[in-house]
Amino acid sequence: MPWDTNHKHKSRQRILEAAAQLFVVRGFDGVGIDDVMQQANMTRGAFYSHFKSKSELYHEAIPVAGFIAKEQLEAGCSNSFNVLKHNYLNQHKGDDDTQLCPIALLISDIRHRDPAIRETYEKVFAGFVEYINSHVNERSAALAQAATMIGAVALAQTLTDESLKAELLAACEAATGCEQD
Amino acid sequence: MPWDTNHKHKSRQRILEAAAQLFVVRGFDGVGIDDVMQQANMTRGAFYSHFKSKSELYHEAIPVAGFIAKEQLEAGCSNSFNVLKHNYLNQHKGDDDTQLCPIALLISDIRHRDPAIRETYEKVFAGFVEYINSHVNERSAALAQAATMIGAVALAQTLTDESLKAELLAACEAATGCEQD
DNA sequence: GTCTATAATCGGATAGAC
């Protein structure tokens, strides 16, 4: 690969990773091109030689965010499914550079975006359900557990009362727990 | 009450109800003062004799939206708790003028707002949990059911695949079902 | 209290130099 092509690819990747992190934390409207490019160590003008629009960036950032979140979740624990669920529910306690779950954090952001974006989000969600299903071996239970865990994480992000937050997460862990590993 | 005071009160109420509906459907950033005032049959200039800012309006609109949603939910069904849960999960199928649940639809919008707004949202959520708790009589189960139902409705709003949406809602209904009425 | 008109700002997107 020629040097400048490689350079372009790396720049694009930096933009994408910055976007994945920022969009998940602040939502589509909370992030400007400036913010993303600053975090990627470039200026706004350079953005448009990599992406057509902010929408396109968001579209591509969602699976990147999903991939990074899954990687970090699996790195932080053993192979036990119950431990994994516990870590998922407590993801907000992780390091500052932890990539939170885009399914939960963008859940009411996605509805306002265009159909292509929604379909991409839907695929990430479907992968999440499949992952649970591979452990519980019952699709209906997997769907309900997915809703519970995603709902719990999304709600936890809204709550200011720490004891209520802890109570909610513990309740959801208990309600979805006790599969064999 | 003097006529003009009553008139002011009615105008304020119209603004509040328009805001409750629009914010829940489109989120904070998706709604302009213009949109709200147009739906309330006024123009933008009049807004600021009723509210200090868009943020203040949003703050006040959340409990209004919660109240209207609860009213409509209870009107549409018998006293059975299982029927109520079914109707909650299928609220998107209601009339066009149905007020959807602000807890579910604003779930990832709230995090970006100021603390006063988050606390108000939290109180509406706490009321939701209390309501469930009065039927299941076990707080941990009530919290988990709340997360499942809210998560399910929020997810359903994101999905474009109708069969996946139906499958998800049915799974969550089954998982939270079977309390005595 | 409600209107029209306007100020002020912010952010997405483009142009052109290097």
Add this chain to the structure above:
DNA sequence: GTCTATCCGATTATAGAC
């Protein structure tokens, strides 16, 4: 490819007439 500078539309908020 990346930069600086700029355009442009949208939107919050205010001013002043009625």
